[in-house]
Amino acid sequence: MDTKKNVMSILEELTGSNLGDKMDVNLFESGLLDSMATVQLVMELEEKCQVSIPISEFNRQEWETPSKIIAKVESLQ
Amino acid sequence: MINLQPYANPVYFVLLIATLMPAMIGLYFGKRFKAYEAAWTFVFLVVTFGGEKWHQGVALIGYVLFQLLLVYGYQRYRQHRNQTSIFVTMVSLSIVPLVAVKLAPVLPISQLSFFGFLGISYLTFKTVQVLMELRDGTIKTIRSRDYLRFLLFFPTVSSGPIDRFRRFQTDEQQVPDRETYLGLVETGIHHLFKGFVYKYMLGYLFGTLLLPQVAHAAMLCRHAFFGTGLSVPLILYMYVYSMYLFFDFAGYSLFAVGISHFMGIKTPENFRSPFAAHNIKEFWNRWHMSLSFWFRDFVFMRFTFYVMKKRLIKNRIRISQVAYLVNFLVMGFWHGVTWYYITYGLFHAVAIILNDYWLRFKKAHPNFISHNAVTESISIFITFNTVCFSFLIFSGFLNTLWFK
Numbered sequence: 313m314d315t316k317k318n319v320m321s322i323l324e325e326l327t328g329s330n331l332g333d334k335m336d337v338n339l340f341e342s343g344l345l346d347s348m349a350t351v352q353l354v355m356e357l358e359e360k361c362q363v364s365i366p367i368s369e370f371n372r373q374e375w376e377t378p379s380k381i382i383a384k385v386e387s388l389q
Numbered sequence: 390m391i392n393l394q395p396y397a398n399p400v401y402f403v404l405l406i407a408t409l410m411p412a413m414i415g416l417y418f419g420k421r422f423k424a425y426e427a428a429w430t431f432v433f434l435v436v437t438f439g440g441e442k443w444h445q446g447v448a449l450i451g452y453v454l455f456q457l458l459l460v461y462g463y464q465r466y467r468q469h470r471n472q473t474s475i476f477v478t479m480v481s482l483s484i485v486p487l488v489a490v491k492l493a494p495v496l497p498i499s500q501l502s503f504f505g506f507l508g509i510s511y512l513t514f515k516t517v518q519v520l521m522e523l524r525d526g527t528i529k530t531i532r533s534r535d536y537l538r539f540l541l542f543f544p545t546v547s548s549g550p551i552d553r554f555r556r557f558q559t560d561e562q563q564v565p566d567r568e569t570y571l572g573l574v575e576t577g578i579h580h581l582f583k584g585f586v587y588k589y590m591l592g593y594l595f596g597t598l599l600l601p602q603v604a605h606a607a608m609l610c611r612h613a614f615f616g617t618g619l620s621v622p623l624i625l626y627m628y629v630y631s632m633y634l635f636f637d638f639a640g641y642s643l644f645a646v647g648i649s650h651f652m653g654i655k656t657p658e659n660f661r662s663p664f665a666a667h668n669i670k671e672f673w674n675r676w677h678m679s680l681s682f683w684f685r686d687f688v689f690m691r692f693t694f695y696v697m698k699k700r701l702i703k704n705r706i707r708i709s710q711v712a713y714l715v716n717f718l719v720m721g722f723w724h725g726v727t728w729y730y731i732t733y734g735l736f737h738a739v740a741i742i743l744n745d746y747w748l749r750f751k752k753a754h755p756n757f758i759s760h761n762a763v764t765e766s767i768s769i770f771i772t773f774n775t776v777c778f779s780f781l782i783f784s785g786f787l788n789t790l791w792f793k
Contacts, residue, residue: 328752343748346670347685348709351693366525367690 315361315389319382322356335379340372353381363388392440394507395547396588396644402581405433409651413574416653421564426652430543437547438506445506452486452509453540456516459483460523460536467523468530476524480517487513495726508547510723514683515540519554521687528554535561542656544648548641550659550679560654573650580647588640595633603629604786611790618790627781634780635663638677657682664776667768669740670748672776680720689716709745714738724783733783740775 324330327344331337339345345353354365363385375381393401408429415422438446463479486504493501519536522528531554539557565573603626610620642659649656657679666672673681693712695701702708714735721734751757758764781787 347689348693348705348712351690351697352705354694355697366527367686367694368522368525368527370686370690 315385316382318360319357319385320378322353322360323378323381325356326352331378336377338376339378340376350375357381357385361385361389391436392442393436395437396584396641402644405648406651408432409648413651416564416570417567419564419567421561421653427538430541433543434541434546442507444503448504448506448509452504452506452512453537455486456483456512456540457533457536460516460519460531461533463520464523464531467526471524476520480520483516483520484513491723491726511545511547511549511551512540514549514551514680515554518551518683518687521691522554542649542654544652544654545645545656548638548645550642550645550657551683552654552656552679556657557654565653570653573653573655577647577650580643580650584640584643584647586640587636587643592633592637592640595629596637599629600626600633607786607790618787623781623790626784626786627777630784630786631777631780634784635660664773665769666772666776667765668748668772669737669744669775672772673737673741676776684716684720688719689713692716706745706749710742713741717741727785727788729782729785729788733779736779736782740779 320332323339326349327339329344331344337344350370351367354367354370357363358365365388374384393404396402412422412426412429415425434449435446438449459479459482463475466475487509489501490505490509493499493505519528519531519539523531535558536554538561539552539554542552542557545552564570603622606622607618607620607626610622611618613620639660646656646658659677659679661675661678663672663676666675673685689712692715693708696708696711697705702711717734717738718731719734720737721731724730724733
């Protein structure tokens with residue numbers, strides 16, 4: 313549960329909007345996240361969720377929605 | 390001895406597909422004939438880099454052996470240790486041949502160009518990617534034959550699209566079921582025919598029929614508008630060249646992806662209606678995608694990550710601006726060490742930085758401008774013209790117009 317909360321607060325900070333009711337929005341195609349924000353996302357996740365995410369691991373298709381990010385972080389923990 | 394250049398004429402397609410038939414029949418029956426594919430690749434490499442191009446063949450062999458040594462050596466090293474200096478050394482060594490070839494025209498050492506062969510850039514992109522993934526640990530081990538198969542995958546060897554090792558390997562290791570494979574053959578055929586229309590009809594129309602005419606007309610006006618050469622024919626040249634560049638390269642990319650599909654490999658696409666982009670940022674997600682994504686993942690993101698981690702620059706907006714400059718300047722230099730390629734890179738960096746200012750402004754003032762068909766058309770129009778102007782720089786025609 314903590315992971316979800318952490319991820320959502322990081323995303324809110326980066327996109328400037330609450331995505332609680334948009335768990336399956338495509339963050340890249342909608343323009344909510346760009347490459348720069350992606351790097352920030354990776355760094356924040358590493359810091360707050362105690363996971364290690366090498367840049368090579370970041371295949372956009374696997375990280376494109378809030379739900380996918382949560383699932384991915386949980387799988388890495 | 391005969392020499393054939395990739396996708397250059399109809400005979401080439403007949404030869405390519407006819408000789409690929411045994412492999413395709415194998416895939417239809419659920420078998421991948423690896424030995425046959427390897428032999429087929431070898432023959433076509435000989436035909437491409439043999440005969441009058443034999444010196445390129447020699448360069449290719451030397452290059453591949455060198456890169457193989459680097460990848461194999463780094464992989465062995467990486468199983469026990471992970472020093473940054475070794476990683477940086479390996480990546481630097483792997484780009485040395487490409488840098489030498491790119492510098493050959495501007496250095497007094499003309500022998501450097503002997504390292505060159507068709508496709509050296511694309512092979513270098515693939516190797517650097519493998520080295521970086523070995524560093525990250527997303528590739529743990531890589532067998533020499535898998536690396537070579539990936540590096541020398543024939544449909545894309547000369548000009549991409551640039552695939553990713555892990556993606557390629559997944560396709561390569563599994564044989565698609567019959568229905569999926571027939572679907573791939575169908576999309577492959579569709580790609581080829583679309584490619585024929587793009588490259589041999591539209592590319593020919595713009596590049597061979599129209600371009601020399603508008604170039605000639607623009608040269609006649611080279612002293613117009615206070616000696617800048619700005620004239621109607623020059624503007625026409627800009628649009629004609631842009632169309633030629635797109636149809637020629639998108640056509641080629643369609644061939645490469647189509648033939649890949651015949652081999653059961655889903656090579657990534659290179660173009661997605663680039664001229665329908667709403668802004669420059671989106672344009673780079675649609676134009677020569679396998680290259681821009683490579684730059685995004687292996688230059689831009691790694692650079693920003695490094696700068697943020699080391700806290701070299703505090704302001705995040707400034708970091709992204711510096712990263713754009715680095716990214717597009719590297720891309721410019723990669724195209725070639727001439728003032729117009731470097732200006733082209735700089736132009737796109739500035740364009741995308743300005744684009745970001747605008748996007749931030751819009752985010753801060755959501756009611757400033759409404760989104761409707763008119764504003765959308767205007768943004769596409771502005772993006773299209775900005776891009777065409779950048780291609781005019783890229784074409785090198787201004788160099789001819791002003792300095793020749």
